[in-house]
Amino acid sequence: MVFLARLGAPVRGFLEFLGDQAHLVLRTLRHALLLRMDQLVVVAGQTKLQVRFTGLDALWLISGTALLLGAVTLIQAFSQLSGLGAENYIGALMVLIILRELGPLLTAVLVIGRSSTAIAAELGAMQLNGEVDALATHGVNPYQYLLLPRWLGVLVSVFALMVFFDAVALGGGFLVAKLKYGVTFGFFMDSVRQTLSNRDFVATLLKVILFSGAITFHACHFGLRIRRSQTEIPQAVTKTVVSALVAVFALDGVIAALFYF
Amino acid sequence: MIDLRNLALDVPDGRLLLDGLDLVVPRGGKHLVTGPSGSGKSRLLKVIAGIERPARGTVRVDGRAVWPGDGALALLGQVRMGFAFASGGLLSNLSLRENVTLPLRFQGLEDGQLRARTDEALDHMGLHAVATLRPHAVSAAARKHANLARVLALDPDLILLDDPLEGLDAADRDTALDVIRRWALDSDKTVLLAQEEPGSFVEWASGHLDLRSHFIPLETP
Numbered sequence: 001m002v003f004l005a006r007l008g009a010p011v012r013g014f015l016e017f018l019g020d021q022a023h024l025v026l027r028t029l030r031h032a033l034l035l036r037m038d039q040l041v042v043v044a045g046q047t048k049l050q051v052r053f054t055g056l057d058a059l060w061l062i063s064g065t066a067l068l069l070g071a072v073t074l075i076q077a078f079s080q081l082s083g084l085g086a087e088n089y090i091g092a093l094m095v096l097i098i099l100r101e102l103g104p105l106l107t108a109v110l111v112i113g114r115s116s117t118a119i120a121a122e123l124g125a126m127q128l129n130g131e132v133d134a135l136a137t138h139g140v141n142p143y144q145y146l147l148l149p150r151w152l153g154v155l156v157s158v159f160a161l162m163v164f165f166d167a168v169a170l171g172g173g174f175l176v177a178k179l180k181y182g183v184t185f186g187f188f189m190d191s192v193r194q195t196l197s198n199r200d201f202v203a204t205l206l207k208v209i210l211f212s213g214a215i216t217f218h219a220c221h222f223g224l225r226i227r228r229s230q231t232e233i234p235q236a237v238t239k240t241v242v243s244a245l246v247a248v249f250a251l252d253g254v255i256a257a258l259f260y261f
Numbered sequence: 262m263i264d265l266r267n268l269a270l271d272v273p274d275g276r277l278l279l280d281g282l283d284l285v286v287p288r289g290g291k292h293l294v295t296g297p298s299g300s301g302k303s304r305l306l307k308v309i310a311g312i313e314r315p316a317r318g319t320v321r322v323d324g325r326a327v328w329p330g331d332g333a334l335a336l337l338g339q340v341r342m343g344f345a346f347a348s349g350g351l352l353s354n355l356s357l358r359e360n361v362t363l364p365l366r367f368q369g370l371e372d373g374q375l376r377a378r379t380d381e382a383l384d385h386m387g388l389h390a391v392a393t394l395r396p397h398a399v400s401a402a403a404r405k406h407a408n409l410a411r412v413l414a415l416d417p418d419l420i421l422l423d424d425p426l427e428g429l430d431a432a433d434r435d436t437a438l439d440v441i442r443r444w445a446l447d448s449d450k451t452v453l454l455a456q457e458e459p460g461s462f463v464e465w466a467s468g469h470l471d472l473r474s475h476f477i478p479l480e481t482p
Binding site: 036038039041042091125129130131133134135136137138139141145178 | 307310311312332333334337338341342343344346348349350351352363364366367368369411415423438
Protein backbone atom coordinates (compact mmCIF):
# COMPACT_ATOMS: atom_id res chain seq x y z
CA MET A 1 0.00 0.00 0.00
CA VAL A 2 2.83 2.38 0.91
CA PHE A 3 4.50 1.59 -2.40
CA LEU A 4 1.25 2.27 -4.28
CA ALA A 5 0.74 5.50 -2.37
CA ARG A 6 4.29 6.58 -3.25
CA LEU A 7 3.65 5.76 -6.87
CA GLY A 8 0.26 7.45 -6.89
CA ALA A 9 1.23 10.75 -5.24
CA PRO A 10 3.28 12.17 -8.16
CA VAL A 11 0.70 10.91 -10.66
CA ARG A 12 -2.05 12.62 -8.70
CA GLY A 13 0.09 15.78 -8.45
CA PHE A 14 0.66 15.75 -12.21
CA LEU A 15 -3.04 15.28 -12.93
CA GLU A 16 -3.90 18.10 -10.53
CA PHE A 17 -1.38 20.31 -12.32
CA LEU A 18 -2.93 19.47 -15.69
CA GLY A 19 -6.37 20.23 -14.24
CA ASP A 20 -5.14 23.60 -12.95
CA GLN A 21 -3.67 24.43 -16.34
CA ALA A 22 -6.90 23.52 -18.13
CA HIS A 23 -8.85 25.56 -15.57
CA LEU A 24 -6.63 28.63 -16.17
CA VAL A 25 -6.88 28.33 -19.96
CA LEU A 26 -10.66 27.83 -19.99
CA ARG A 27 -11.28 30.65 -17.53
CA THR A 28 -9.06 33.01 -19.49
CA LEU A 29 -10.90 32.12 -22.71
CA ARG A 30 -14.29 32.51 -21.04
CA HIS A 31 -13.42 35.90 -19.58
CA ALA A 32 -11.90 36.96 -22.93
CA LEU A 33 -15.31 36.41 -24.51
CA LEU A 34 -16.91 38.66 -21.88
CA LEU A 35 -14.68 41.65 -22.72
CA ARG A 36 -16.43 44.86 -23.66
CA MET A 37 -15.08 47.19 -26.36
CA ASP A 38 -13.92 49.80 -23.85
CA GLN A 39 -12.09 47.14 -21.82
CA LEU A 40 -10.47 45.89 -25.02
CA VAL A 41 -8.44 49.12 -25.16
CA VAL A 42 -6.92 48.41 -21.73
CA VAL A 43 -6.19 44.78 -22.66
CA ALA A 44 -4.65 45.88 -25.98
CA GLY A 45 -2.35 48.28 -24.12
CA GLN A 46 -1.17 45.52 -21.80
CA THR A 47 -0.73 43.14 -24.75
CA LYS A 48 1.44 45.72 -26.52
CA LEU A 49 3.71 45.93 -23.47
CA GLN A 50 4.07 42.14 -23.44
CA VAL A 51 4.84 42.03 -27.19
CA ARG A 52 7.50 44.70 -26.70
CA PHE A 53 9.18 42.79 -23.89
CA THR A 54 8.83 39.26 -25.25
CA GLY A 55 9.13 40.00 -28.96
CA LEU A 56 10.89 43.25 -29.78
CA ASP A 57 13.39 43.23 -26.92
CA ALA A 58 14.42 39.66 -27.83
CA LEU A 59 15.13 40.39 -31.51
CA TRP A 60 18.92 40.83 -31.13
CA LEU A 61 19.23 37.66 -29.07
CA ILE A 62 17.15 35.70 -31.58
CA SER A 63 19.08 37.17 -34.52
CA GLY A 64 22.47 36.21 -33.13
CA THR A 65 21.37 32.71 -32.13
CA ALA A 66 19.62 32.04 -35.45
CA LEU A 67 22.47 33.36 -37.60
CA LEU A 68 25.03 31.23 -35.78
CA LEU A 69 22.80 28.15 -35.79
CA GLY A 70 22.10 28.41 -39.52
CA ALA A 71 25.77 28.90 -40.31
CA VAL A 72 27.05 26.20 -37.95
CA THR A 73 24.51 23.65 -39.20
CA LEU A 74 25.77 24.00 -42.75
CA ILE A 75 29.46 24.15 -41.71
CA GLN A 76 29.01 20.83 -39.85
CA ALA A 77 26.99 19.32 -42.71
CA PHE A 78 29.59 20.30 -45.30
CA SER A 79 32.44 18.98 -43.14
CA GLN A 80 30.74 15.56 -42.97
CA LEU A 81 29.27 15.41 -46.48
CA SER A 82 32.04 17.03 -48.53
CA GLY A 83 32.63 15.12 -51.71
CA LEU A 84 29.13 13.61 -51.56
CA GLY A 85 27.47 16.52 -53.28
CA ALA A 86 26.49 18.28 -50.06
CA GLU A 87 25.30 21.36 -51.95
CA ASN A 88 22.40 19.31 -53.31
CA TYR A 89 21.13 18.67 -49.77
CA ILE A 90 21.33 22.24 -48.54
CA GLY A 91 17.58 22.82 -48.72
CA ALA A 92 16.67 19.51 -47.13
CA LEU A 93 19.16 20.07 -44.31
CA MET A 94 17.93 23.57 -43.58
CA VAL A 95 14.27 22.54 -43.56
CA LEU A 96 14.72 19.33 -41.58
CA ILE A 97 17.07 20.69 -38.95
CA ILE A 98 16.23 24.37 -38.62
CA LEU A 99 12.72 25.10 -39.87
CA ARG A 100 11.06 21.95 -38.57
CA GLU A 101 12.80 21.43 -35.26
CA LEU A 102 15.52 23.72 -33.96
CA GLY A 103 13.92 27.01 -35.01
CA PRO A 104 10.66 26.57 -33.07
CA LEU A 105 12.37 24.78 -30.18
CA LEU A 106 15.17 27.30 -29.66
CA THR A 107 12.74 30.20 -29.99
CA ALA A 108 10.57 28.63 -27.28
CA VAL A 109 13.61 27.99 -25.07
CA LEU A 110 14.74 31.61 -25.39
CA VAL A 111 11.23 32.90 -24.64
CA ILE A 112 11.04 30.63 -21.60
CA GLY A 113 14.40 31.94 -20.41
CA ARG A 114 13.49 35.60 -20.90
CA SER A 115 9.74 35.94 -20.58
CA SER A 116 8.15 33.06 -18.69
CA THR A 117 10.60 33.69 -15.85
CA ALA A 118 9.69 37.37 -15.87
CA ILE A 119 5.95 36.63 -15.92
CA ALA A 120 6.21 34.16 -13.02
CA ALA A 121 8.32 36.57 -10.94
CA GLU A 122 6.09 39.56 -11.72
CA LEU A 123 2.84 37.75 -10.91
CA GLY A 124 4.39 36.29 -7.75
CA ALA A 125 5.45 39.75 -6.56
CA MET A 126 1.99 41.08 -7.40
CA GLN A 127 0.37 38.31 -5.35
CA LEU A 128 2.58 39.03 -2.34
CA ASN A 129 1.88 42.75 -2.57
CA GLY A 130 -1.88 42.16 -2.71
CA GLU A 131 -2.07 43.67 -6.20
CA VAL A 132 -4.02 40.78 -7.75
CA ASP A 133 -6.53 40.98 -4.89
CA ALA A 134 -6.79 44.73 -5.34
CA LEU A 135 -7.64 44.29 -9.01
CA ALA A 136 -10.42 41.81 -8.31
CA THR A 137 -11.95 43.89 -5.53
CA HIS A 138 -12.12 47.01 -7.71
CA GLY A 139 -13.89 45.43 -10.63
CA VAL A 140 -10.79 44.74 -12.73
CA ASN A 141 -10.96 41.15 -13.91
CA PRO A 142 -7.51 39.57 -13.31
CA TYR A 143 -8.07 37.08 -16.13
CA GLN A 144 -8.68 39.94 -18.54
CA TYR A 145 -6.05 42.33 -17.19
CA LEU A 146 -3.23 39.93 -16.26
CA LEU A 147 -3.56 36.57 -18.01
CA LEU A 148 -5.14 37.36 -21.37
CA PRO A 149 -2.68 40.13 -22.41
CA ARG A 150 0.27 37.98 -21.40
CA TRP A 151 -1.06 35.06 -23.40
CA LEU A 152 -1.82 37.19 -26.47
CA GLY A 153 1.51 39.00 -26.15
CA VAL A 154 3.49 35.76 -25.93
CA LEU A 155 1.43 34.23 -28.79
CA VAL A 156 2.13 37.15 -31.14
CA SER A 157 5.77 37.31 -30.07
CA VAL A 158 6.45 33.57 -30.40
CA PHE A 159 4.90 33.59 -33.89
CA ALA A 160 6.95 36.61 -34.98
CA LEU A 161 10.16 35.33 -33.37
CA MET A 162 9.82 31.87 -34.96
CA VAL A 163 9.38 33.39 -38.43
CA PHE A 164 12.26 35.76 -37.75
CA PHE A 165 14.46 32.98 -36.37
CA ASP A 166 13.85 30.81 -39.44
CA ALA A 167 14.53 33.69 -41.82
CA VAL A 168 17.80 34.70 -40.12
CA ALA A 169 18.92 31.06 -39.80
CA LEU A 170 18.34 30.60 -43.52
CA GLY A 171 20.40 33.75 -44.04
CA GLY A 172 23.24 32.30 -41.95
CA GLY A 173 23.06 29.03 -43.87
CA PHE A 174 23.08 30.86 -47.19
CA LEU A 175 26.20 32.83 -46.20
CA VAL A 176 28.10 29.61 -45.51
CA ALA A 177 26.76 27.93 -48.68
CA LYS A 178 27.80 30.93 -50.77
CA LEU A 179 31.26 31.22 -49.25
CA LYS A 180 31.97 27.47 -49.41
CA TYR A 181 30.35 26.47 -52.72
CA GLY A 182 29.44 29.77 -54.34
CA VAL A 183 25.77 28.79 -54.24
CA THR A 184 23.46 31.49 -55.58
CA PHE A 185 20.52 32.84 -53.59
CA GLY A 186 18.05 31.53 -56.19
CA PHE A 187 19.47 28.00 -56.04
CA PHE A 188 19.53 28.09 -52.24
CA MET A 189 15.90 29.21 -51.94
CA ASP A 190 14.73 26.76 -54.63
CA SER A 191 16.37 23.97 -52.69
CA VAL A 192 14.63 25.06 -49.47
CA ARG A 193 11.28 25.50 -51.23
CA GLN A 194 11.40 21.99 -52.73
CA THR A 195 11.72 20.37 -49.31
CA LEU A 196 9.25 22.66 -47.54
CA SER A 197 5.63 21.49 -47.60
CA ASN A 198 2.26 22.76 -46.37
CA ARG A 199 2.52 20.22 -43.58
CA ASP A 200 5.52 22.16 -42.22
CA PHE A 201 3.51 25.38 -42.08
CA VAL A 202 0.63 23.69 -40.25
CA ALA A 203 3.02 22.00 -37.79
CA THR A 204 4.82 25.30 -37.12
CA LEU A 205 1.54 27.11 -36.56
CA LEU A 206 0.44 24.42 -34.14
CA LYS A 207 3.76 24.76 -32.31
CA VAL A 208 3.29 28.52 -32.04
CA ILE A 209 -0.14 28.10 -30.44
CA LEU A 210 0.77 25.24 -28.10
CA PHE A 211 4.22 26.53 -27.10
CA SER A 212 2.95 30.03 -26.33
CA GLY A 213 0.10 28.57 -24.27
CA ALA A 214 2.46 26.30 -22.34
CA ILE A 215 4.97 29.11 -21.73
CA THR A 216 2.36 31.59 -20.51
CA PHE A 217 0.17 29.34 -18.40
CA HIS A 218 3.06 27.55 -16.68
CA ALA A 219 4.40 30.95 -15.67
CA CYS A 220 0.96 32.19 -14.55
CA HIS A 221 0.28 28.98 -12.62
CA PHE A 222 3.50 29.06 -10.60
CA GLY A 223 3.51 32.85 -10.21
CA LEU A 224 -0.05 33.10 -8.94
CA ARG A 225 0.45 30.24 -6.46
CA ILE A 226 2.87 32.34 -4.43
CA ARG A 227 1.21 33.33 -1.18
CA ARG A 228 3.58 33.57 1.73
CA SER A 229 7.07 35.00 1.21
CA GLN A 230 9.58 36.48 -1.22
CA THR A 231 11.63 33.29 -1.08
CA GLU A 232 8.87 31.56 -3.05
CA ILE A 233 9.54 33.77 -6.08
CA PRO A 234 12.86 32.17 -7.18
CA GLN A 235 11.35 28.73 -6.49
CA ALA A 236 8.38 29.56 -8.71
CA VAL A 237 10.71 30.84 -11.44
CA THR A 238 12.77 27.63 -11.36
CA LYS A 239 9.64 25.47 -11.44
CA THR A 240 8.30 27.52 -14.35
CA VAL A 241 11.46 27.05 -16.41
CA VAL A 242 11.73 23.30 -15.77
CA SER A 243 8.04 22.66 -16.24
CA ALA A 244 7.68 24.83 -19.37
CA LEU A 245 10.78 23.23 -20.94
CA VAL A 246 9.42 19.74 -20.32
CA ALA A 247 6.04 20.76 -21.74
CA VAL A 248 7.55 22.34 -24.84
CA PHE A 249 9.78 19.32 -25.58
CA ALA A 250 6.88 16.92 -24.97
CA LEU A 251 4.58 18.93 -27.25
CA ASP A 252 7.31 19.06 -29.89
CA GLY A 253 7.62 15.26 -29.72
CA VAL A 254 3.87 14.79 -30.05
CA ILE A 255 3.68 17.14 -33.05
CA ALA A 256 6.66 15.44 -34.72
CA ALA A 257 5.01 12.06 -34.22
CA LEU A 258 1.65 13.30 -35.52
CA PHE A 259 3.00 15.03 -38.61
CA TYR A 260 6.15 13.19 -39.64
CA PHE A 261 6.11 9.69 -38.14
CA MET B 262 -25.95 43.80 1.43
CA ILE B 263 -23.67 41.47 3.40
CA ASP B 264 -24.87 38.17 4.77
CA LEU B 265 -22.47 35.87 6.65
CA ARG B 266 -23.64 32.55 8.07
CA ASN B 267 -21.74 30.21 10.36
CA LEU B 268 -18.44 31.67 9.22
CA ALA B 269 -15.06 30.40 10.38
CA LEU B 270 -11.59 31.42 9.22
CA ASP B 271 -8.56 29.19 9.55
CA VAL B 272 -5.08 30.45 10.37
CA PRO B 273 -1.77 28.73 9.59
CA ASP B 274 -1.31 27.53 13.18
CA GLY B 275 -4.48 25.44 12.86
CA ARG B 276 -6.80 27.59 14.99
CA LEU B 277 -10.21 28.66 13.78
CA LEU B 278 -11.03 32.35 14.01
CA LEU B 279 -14.56 33.78 14.31
CA ASP B 280 -15.91 30.27 14.69
CA GLY B 281 -19.63 30.30 13.87
CA LEU B 282 -19.93 34.01 13.06
CA ASP B 283 -23.28 35.26 11.75
CA LEU B 284 -23.49 38.83 10.48
CA VAL B 285 -26.01 40.74 8.40
CA VAL B 286 -25.28 44.26 7.21
CA PRO B 287 -28.22 45.81 5.35
CA ARG B 288 -27.81 48.01 2.28
CA GLY B 289 -26.70 51.45 3.49
CA GLY B 290 -25.54 50.02 6.83
CA LYS B 291 -22.37 51.27 8.47
CA HIS B 292 -20.65 48.57 10.45
CA LEU B 293 -17.61 48.74 12.65
CA VAL B 294 -15.40 45.68 13.21
CA THR B 295 -12.99 45.94 16.11
CA GLY B 296 -10.64 43.57 17.87
CA PRO B 297 -7.02 43.06 18.82
CA SER B 298 -4.29 42.41 16.30
CA GLY B 299 -4.58 38.88 14.94
CA SER B 300 -8.26 38.54 15.74
CA GLY B 301 -9.18 38.28 12.05
CA LYS B 302 -10.47 41.78 11.19
CA SER B 303 -8.54 42.13 7.95
CA ARG B 304 -9.21 38.54 6.98
CA LEU B 305 -12.91 39.00 7.57
CA LEU B 306 -12.94 41.95 5.15
CA LYS B 307 -10.96 39.93 2.60
CA VAL B 308 -13.37 37.00 2.91
CA ILE B 309 -16.32 39.36 2.34
CA ALA B 310 -14.52 40.87 -0.67
CA GLY B 311 -14.00 37.35 -2.02
CA ILE B 312 -10.21 37.35 -2.07
CA GLU B 313 -9.75 34.89 0.81
CA ARG B 314 -11.58 31.64 1.27
CA PRO B 315 -13.19 30.92 4.65
CA ALA B 316 -12.68 27.58 6.40
CA ARG B 317 -16.42 27.19 6.69
CA GLY B 318 -19.68 29.04 6.23
CA THR B 319 -21.41 31.05 3.55
CA VAL B 320 -20.83 34.61 2.37
CA ARG B 321 -23.35 36.46 0.23
CA VAL B 322 -22.95 40.01 -1.00
CA ASP B 323 -25.94 41.77 -2.52
CA GLY B 324 -27.66 38.38 -2.77
CA ARG B 325 -24.78 36.81 -4.73
CA ALA B 326 -22.94 33.79 -3.40
CA VAL B 327 -19.30 34.71 -2.82
CA TRP B 328 -18.39 31.64 -0.73
CA PRO B 329 -18.92 28.85 -1.53
CA GLY B 330 -18.45 30.16 -5.03
CA ASP B 331 -16.06 32.04 -7.27
CA GLY B 332 -15.05 34.62 -4.65
CA ALA B 333 -14.46 38.13 -5.98
CA LEU B 334 -15.12 36.94 -9.54
CA ALA B 335 -18.78 36.42 -8.61
CA LEU B 336 -19.05 40.15 -7.86
CA LEU B 337 -17.22 41.47 -10.93
CA GLY B 338 -19.53 43.73 -12.90
CA GLN B 339 -22.36 42.98 -10.44
CA VAL B 340 -21.49 44.80 -7.23
CA ARG B 341 -19.44 47.99 -7.24
CA MET B 342 -17.00 47.51 -4.40
CA GLY B 343 -14.06 49.51 -3.07
CA PHE B 344 -11.44 48.20 -0.69
CA ALA B 345 -8.90 50.41 1.07
CA PHE B 346 -6.18 47.99 2.14
CA ALA B 347 -4.22 48.41 5.34
CA SER B 348 -1.01 48.00 3.34
CA GLY B 349 -0.10 47.29 -0.27
CA GLY B 350 -2.91 46.88 -2.76
CA LEU B 351 -1.58 49.44 -5.26
CA LEU B 352 -0.17 48.23 -8.56
CA SER B 353 3.56 48.87 -8.31
CA ASN B 354 4.12 49.37 -12.05
CA LEU B 355 1.49 52.10 -12.29
CA SER B 356 1.60 55.68 -11.00
CA LEU B 357 -0.84 56.71 -8.26
CA ARG B 358 -3.00 58.40 -10.93
CA GLU B 359 -3.05 55.24 -13.07
CA ASN B 360 -3.91 53.20 -9.98
CA VAL B 361 -6.95 55.40 -9.41
CA THR B 362 -7.86 55.42 -13.10
CA LEU B 363 -7.61 51.69 -13.88
CA PRO B 364 -10.88 50.53 -12.22
CA LEU B 365 -12.70 53.44 -13.88
CA ARG B 366 -11.35 52.40 -17.29
CA PHE B 367 -12.63 48.89 -16.69
CA GLN B 368 -16.01 50.37 -15.79
CA GLY B 369 -16.14 51.90 -19.24
CA LEU B 370 -16.16 55.56 -18.21
CA GLU B 371 -15.61 58.14 -20.94
CA ASP B 372 -12.24 59.91 -20.95
CA GLY B 373 -13.58 63.26 -19.75
CA GLN B 374 -15.54 61.78 -16.88
CA LEU B 375 -12.64 59.53 -16.02
CA ARG B 376 -10.20 62.45 -15.81
CA ALA B 377 -12.61 64.55 -13.78
CA ARG B 378 -13.26 61.83 -11.21
CA THR B 379 -9.58 60.93 -10.93
CA ASP B 380 -8.54 64.57 -10.49
CA GLU B 381 -11.24 65.16 -7.91
CA ALA B 382 -10.24 62.11 -5.87
CA LEU B 383 -6.52 62.91 -6.04
CA ASP B 384 -7.16 66.55 -5.10
CA HIS B 385 -9.39 65.57 -2.22
CA MET B 386 -6.72 63.27 -0.79
CA GLY B 387 -3.97 65.85 -1.37
CA LEU B 388 -2.11 63.62 -3.82
CA HIS B 389 -1.90 65.86 -6.86
CA ALA B 390 1.80 66.67 -6.42
CA VAL B 391 2.78 62.99 -6.29
CA ALA B 392 0.14 61.62 -8.67
CA THR B 393 2.65 60.75 -11.40
CA LEU B 394 4.91 58.80 -9.03
CA ARG B 395 4.71 55.09 -8.46
CA PRO B 396 3.78 53.70 -5.02
CA HIS B 397 7.36 52.86 -4.02
CA ALA B 398 8.40 56.50 -4.54
CA VAL B 399 5.87 58.03 -2.14
CA SER B 400 5.39 57.92 1.63
CA ALA B 401 3.36 55.23 3.40
CA ALA B 402 0.73 57.87 4.18
CA ALA B 403 0.44 58.78 0.49
CA ARG B 404 0.00 55.11 -0.38
CA LYS B 405 -2.72 54.85 2.23
CA HIS B 406 -4.40 57.94 0.79
CA ALA B 407 -4.07 56.57 -2.73
CA ASN B 408 -6.01 53.51 -1.58
CA LEU B 409 -8.77 55.81 -0.34
CA ALA B 410 -8.58 57.95 -3.51
CA ARG B 411 -9.15 54.86 -5.65
CA VAL B 412 -12.27 54.01 -3.63
CA LEU B 413 -13.42 57.65 -3.73
CA ALA B 414 -13.09 57.86 -7.54
CA LEU B 415 -14.84 54.53 -8.02
CA ASP B 416 -17.84 55.69 -5.98
CA PRO B 417 -18.77 52.14 -4.96
CA ASP B 418 -21.89 50.82 -3.26
CA LEU B 419 -19.92 48.64 -0.84
CA ILE B 420 -16.88 50.11 0.90
CA LEU B 421 -14.45 48.00 2.93
CA LEU B 422 -11.90 49.94 4.95
CA ASP B 423 -9.08 48.10 6.66
CA ASP B 424 -7.39 50.22 9.34
CA PRO B 425 -7.63 53.38 7.23
CA LEU B 426 -6.05 55.67 9.84
CA GLU B 427 -3.16 53.50 10.99
CA GLY B 428 0.21 55.23 10.68
CA LEU B 429 -1.20 58.61 9.62
CA ASP B 430 -0.20 61.90 11.24
CA ALA B 431 -2.84 64.38 12.45
CA ALA B 432 -3.22 66.24 9.12
CA ASP B 433 -3.40 63.07 7.01
CA ARG B 434 -5.79 61.57 9.54
CA ASP B 435 -8.14 64.55 9.15
CA THR B 436 -8.10 64.18 5.37
CA ALA B 437 -8.93 60.46 5.62
CA LEU B 438 -11.61 61.07 8.27
CA ASP B 439 -13.25 63.68 6.08
CA VAL B 440 -13.71 61.15 3.25
CA ILE B 441 -14.88 58.40 5.58
CA ARG B 442 -17.39 60.75 7.18
CA ARG B 443 -18.73 61.61 3.73
CA TRP B 444 -19.34 57.91 3.05
CA ALA B 445 -20.86 57.46 6.50
CA LEU B 446 -23.42 60.16 5.77
CA ASP B 447 -24.38 58.69 2.40
CA SER B 448 -27.39 56.42 2.88
CA ASP B 449 -26.64 54.55 -0.40
CA LYS B 450 -23.26 53.34 0.74
CA THR B 451 -22.67 50.25 2.81
CA VAL B 452 -19.49 50.69 4.84
CA LEU B 453 -17.56 48.11 6.81
CA LEU B 454 -14.61 49.52 8.72
CA ALA B 455 -12.09 47.41 10.62
CA GLN B 456 -9.94 48.93 13.30
CA GLU B 457 -8.35 47.89 16.59
CA GLU B 458 -10.32 50.38 18.72
CA PRO B 459 -13.70 51.93 17.85
CA GLY B 460 -12.46 55.54 18.22
CA SER B 461 -14.73 58.22 16.85
CA PHE B 462 -16.33 55.83 14.38
CA VAL B 463 -18.91 54.65 16.94
CA GLU B 464 -20.70 57.95 16.36
CA TRP B 465 -21.91 56.96 12.91
CA ALA B 466 -21.75 53.17 13.05
CA SER B 467 -25.12 51.44 12.84
CA GLY B 468 -23.62 48.17 14.02
CA HIS B 469 -20.52 47.06 15.88
CA LEU B 470 -18.89 43.65 15.76
CA ASP B 471 -16.30 43.21 18.49
CA LEU B 472 -14.10 40.24 17.65
CA ARG B 473 -12.75 40.09 21.19
CA SER B 474 -15.54 37.66 22.04
CA HIS B 475 -14.52 35.41 19.14
CA PHE B 476 -10.81 35.77 19.74
CA ILE B 477 -8.75 32.87 21.05
CA PRO B 478 -5.23 34.13 21.80
CA LEU B 479 -2.20 32.01 20.93
CA GLU B 480 -1.07 29.85 23.83
CA THR B 481 2.41 30.75 25.01
CA PRO B 482 4.64 27.71 25.61
